[in-house]
Amino acid sequence: GENVEQHPSTLSVQEGDSAVIKCTYSDSASNYFPWYKQELGKGPQLIIDIRSNVGEKKDQRIAVTLNKTAKHFSLHITETQPEDSAVYFCAARTDKLIFGTGTRLQVFP
Amino acid sequence: DGGITQSPKYLFRKEGQNVTLSCEQNLNHDAMYWYRQDPGQGLRLIYYSQIVNDFQKGDIAEGYSVSREKKESFPLTVTSAQKNPTAFYLCASSISGGRGNQPQHFGDGTRLSIL
Numbered sequence: 001g002e003n004v005e006q007h008p009s010t011l012s013v014q015e016g017d018s019a020v021i022k023c024t025y026s027d028s029a030s031n032y033f034p035w036y037k038q039e040l041g042k043g044p045q046l047i048i049d050i051r052s053n054v055g056e057k058k059d060q061r062i063a064v065t066l067n068k069t070a071k072h073f074s075l076h077i078t079e080t081q082p083e084d085s086a087v088y089f090c091a092a093r094t095d096k097l098i099f100g101t102g103t104r105l106q107v108f109p
Numbered sequence: 110d111g112g113i114t115q116s117p118k119y120l121f122r123k124e125g126q127n128v129t130l131s132c133e134q135n136l137n138h139d140a141m142y143w144y145r146q147d148p149g150q151g152l153r154l155i156y157y158s159q160i161v162n163d164f165q166k167g168d169i170a171e172g173y174s175v176s177r178e179k180k181e182s183f184p185l186t187v188t189s190a191q192k193n194p195t196a197f198y199l200c201a202s203s204i205s206g207g208r209g210n211q212p213q214h215f216g217d218g219t220r221l222s223i224l
Contacts, residue, residue, distance in 0.1 A: 018158065036215075043201075049210075066119065099153075100151050101151045102149075102151060
């Protein structure tokens with residue numbers, strides 16, 4: 001079955017810097033890759049997603065890239081702000097969503 | 110507002126007791142899901158339902174049961190057979206299930222603890 005690995009597990013950046021979180025997946029049939037942001041005590045919130053027929057997608061300060069050949073995809077956050085601090089999860093889907101283990105991002109003022 | 114409502118936010122279970130977690134959605138979504146989240150781990154799928162009166166086991170269904178009698182409701186029962194039930198439980202829904210690439214939207218979870 002599908003396996004998703006996510007790195008790093010923790011990431012600390014200075015406000016205004018960029019943050020990059022990387023995920024790899026094992027099943028080449030995966031065709032949908034969402035990213036979620038989870039704040040303490042809350043459920044995950046979808047922040048951006050990408051489908052396998054697209055290589056890159058951008059929404060303001062957030063972008064996701066997908067390399068189907070290498071089977072990896074990445075989340076890029078530019079101009080980070082303290083409110084970006086949260087746990088971020090990647091996921092890959094064939095017939096069901098398989099989640100990575102999460103990255104705790106801390107943005108220091 | 111449209112969304113997914115999970116209740117209660119906190120729940121305590123005694124040994125040998127069954128408890129039921131509620132999940133209601135008013136998004137008119139066909140598919141609903143239950144996940145378990147443990148510290149330092151990703152979300153793991155317990156059960157899912159693609160349509161009313163139908164549901165399938167996920168990766169960690171043992172010790173859990175569900176029903177889907179109404180489109181908007183997908184309650185999860187944690188039975189006494191689940192030996193390690195302490196976790197954060199998340200309910201999600203999407204417009205459709207199967208291999209469709211529809212986003213899943215989550216509720217704010219129920220934290221279950223053992224007394």
